[in-house]
Amino acid sequence: MRMTTPFTNALWQIPAIFLISAGIAFGFNQVRGKTLPLFCPWSQGVSHTASSENVSIISVDEAAALFYADQTVFIDARPESFYNQGHIRGAFSLPFQEAEEKCFEIMEKISPDKHIITYCDGATCDLCDKLAVFLCDLGCENVSALINGWTVWNQYNLPVDTPNS
Template identity: 40%
Template structure:
């Protein structure tokens, strides 16, 4: 009779049952996940490096990030080529002054169009650099940018350009926002 009463009580306490079953299911999933990750060949480390420098790095782990101040300095010395990795429509609405448009999502379409212009600009930049003897410590750069701190378009584009043989490729993280918020020269669509 006592067992009957206890069991009926248990049946009538669904909320209380849930309270102890939830942690058990979580513990089960946790154990399986940790074990599986430990055993699999493509495991990920338990603690990853998600700093901006680590996220926007090349295949050797070297960071590609360039600061706004450095980008501004290169811009003022005509030693930087900016490449906008955002979609064409966003580029047309507004972009860093003299930036080229190479939307990452359509890179196959636009790269052949852009490549000769980019090469010409790189050689012009090399000439500026060699003429400018007093600033030998400043190196020229190709700087890709998009918009938003988590935007990956500029990173993908930078890696692609490096693969295509371009040197000194850098990324300005959240480039469009930080550049125009700093009041630096931009070209905007006039409506």
């Protein structure tokens, strides 16, 4: 009789574990409420921004001036769990991944004369770019992206909403 060793067992067990995990993962994704698309163009935002005339990058000074003049609405492009931990005061949550589902619900609450500023967090985060382009494509005018928005807003000690506030 041929002896099996842990090594020979591992050789078939590893691909089997991969296959079972993949089967459960993609099966569960299909039946759950919030299905995640298998592919998403995560890095397209920056190039879109460069080619879009309607989306501008706004500085934190300009954003703060508009905030205090009550001429702007902030939209948080980060996942909702990040938004719940803290966000720019009065900002709406519209995670980029869920933008198509939730955008109309949010847009109904925003006066058309307001300047829309999208933001996320991290100098390399371009979710705000992507969301700004998306809103522009929907027909919104006056849309800007505040790069690294959550961090710079906090650095300037500007008003925020947190679970404790």
